[in-house]
Amino acid sequence: MDPALALAIFALGLAFGSFLNVCIYRMPQDISVVFPGSFCPQCKHHIRLYDNVPVLSWLILRGRCRQCQVRISPRYAVVELLTALLFLACYAQFGLTLATLKYCILGFLLLGLIFTDAETQLLPDKMTLTGLVLGLLFSLLVPVNDLVSQFLPGLVSLPGSGASWRLLSVLDALMGAAVGASFIYGAGAIYLRARGVEGMGFGDVKLMAMVGAFLGVRLTIFTIFAASIAGSLFGLWTLFIIWIKRTRRRMQRNHESAHDARHRAWQSALVALRGFPMPFGVFLGGMAMIALFYGNQFLRWYWRLL
Numbered sequence: 591m592d593p594a595l596a597l598a599i600f601a602l603g604l605a606f607g608s609f610l611n612v613c614i615y616r617m618p619q620d621i622s623v624v625f626p627g628s629f630c631p632q633c634k635h636h637i638r639l640y641d642n643v644p645v646l647s648w649l650i651l652r653g654r655c656r657q658c659q660v661r662i663s664p665r666y667a668v669v670e671l672l673t674a675l676l677f678l679a680c681y682a683q684f685g686l687t688l689a690t691l692k693y694c695i696l697g698f699l700l701l702g703l704i705f706t707d708a709e710t711q712l713l714p715d716k717m718t719l720t721g722l723v724l725g726l727l728f729s730l731l732v733p734v735n736d737l738v739s740q741f742l743p744g745l746v747s748l749p750g751s752g753a754s755w756r757l758l759s760v761l762d763a764l765m766g767a768a769v770g771a772s773f774i775y776g777a778g779a780i781y782l783r784a785r786g787v788e789g790m791g792f793g794d795v796k797l798m799a800m801v802g803a804f805l806g807v808r809l810t811i812f813t814i815f816a817a818s819i820a821g822s823l824f825g826l827w828t829l830f831i832i833w834i835k836r837t838r839r840r841m842q843r844n845h846e847s848a849h850d851a852r853h854r855a856w857q858s859a860l861v862a863l864r865g866f867p868m869p870f871g872v873f874l875g876g877m878a879m880i881a882l883f884y885g886n887q888f889l890r891w892y893w894r895l896l
């Protein structure tokens with residue numbers, strides 16, 4: 591790793607992170623990300639260039655707008671820092687290659703989607719569908735090297751030419767997108783039946799089509815399984831917290847016995863969880879990020895285990 595180049599990539603990541611903040615704020619509201627320039631969400635005052643330096647400006651202004659002193663969410667500095675670390679990690683893992691560019695783009699989109707889903711429960715098409723197209727295009731430049739590439743040449747004899755790996759790679763990306771999308775679509779339908787509320791929307795379907803196009807079938811399945819485990823743990827943890835809080839409240843306010851309070855709080859916690867918006871996009875996006883860096887390692891380890 592060249593330290594000067596690493597520093598430049600880190601700085602580039604900070605700049606892209608700053609742009610990503612604009613996307614996270616504006617895309618769910620359908621405002622252009624280009625025009626107007628950065629403004630304070632409270633007083634709408636134009637933010638000057640010297641107050642718009644990633645991370646540093648936020649620290650110097652102690653997380654407040656220079657004009658109206660309204661608090662600026664630490665999310666701005668966090669996203670900038672995470673994007674810079676992501677770019678650096680891609681460079682460290684894949685070197686100065688097209689693969690680094692591909693995974694920087696995927697990671698950038700995933701970060702944006704994780705934060706928009708957490709803040710607004712929306713996964714903008716401008717990120718997911720653009721990502722799907724980019725993932726398919728990148729399969730022509732960086733081999734996806736998934737099931738089709740590994741097994742199809744053994745099953746049918748293909749004309750051996752330089753172009754054939756690109757064809758196999760595109761097929762891998764298309765299959766990843768199709769499997770990712772249909773898996774989530776099916777899971778969403780089952781979830782709707784079982785719980786009577788919409789758990790996963792089309793945003794999640796498009797998100798997983800994008801992830802599938804970038805990562806191929808195996809890592810897409812890994813992402814979905816890991817995300818469903820993480821989501822279940824999060825659901826149980828939320829249920830537990832609501833239960834504890836309501837039990838305590840019932841004992842203090844209503845002077846119920848511990849046994850009654852626990853029992854009734856459990857019933858009402860179950861009802862409350864039903865209405866709780868589960869941020870599935872956050873788990874899918876987060877696990878896709880882990881799959882990007884560690885998925886293949888995990889799959890190799892898992893195969894050896896079997």
Ligand SMILES: [Zn+2]
Binds near residue numbers: 631635657658660
């Ligand atoms: Zn302001």
